[in-house]
Amino acid sequence: MPNARSTAKPAAFYRRTRTALLGLSVFTTGAILAGGVALWRRARRPSEGHAAPDLTGDRHPDGSTRAPADFRPDPTAKVTKADREALRPATRPSPGFDHRSEELNGTTTH
Numbered sequence: 001m002p003n004a005r006s007t008a009k010p011a012a013f014y015r016r017t018r019t020a021l022l023g024l025s026v027f028t029t030g031a032i033l034a035g036g037v038a039l040w041r042r043a044r045r046p047s048e049g050h051a052a053p054d055l056t057g058d059r060h061p062d063g064s065t066r067a068p069a070d071f072r073p074d075p076t077a078k079v080t081k082a083d084r085e086a087l088r089p090a091t092r093p094s095p096g097f098d099h100r101s102e103e104l105n106g107t108t109t110h
Contacts, residue, residue, distance in 0.1 A: 066072065
């Protein structure tokens with residue numbers, strides 16, 4: 001009798017595997033579709049910025065003419081203290097490179 005074939009149904013494992021693979025394929029298809037739609041929408045998005053009317057004419061400006069007075073910086077204006085401080089070069093060593101990683105500008109970080 002050991003040679004007789006079993007009439008039992010396949011194990012539930014095969015049904016679960018088939019269902020899992022079907023779910024995975026549906027998820028993958030949805031993800032690919034969503035990515036494609038996102039890339040398509042990104043490609044159709046208008047570029048940032050505004051039109052440059054001085055460059056759309058037949059003649060390109062050669063740079064010999066100056067900008068209107070309203071758009072030129074004032075060469076006699078005083079530099080504010082905040083601007084001067086912002087443009088000052090960094091002269092202190094960067095934190096973390098001097099083996100004192102717990103200090104940041106002379107104060108502890110915790």
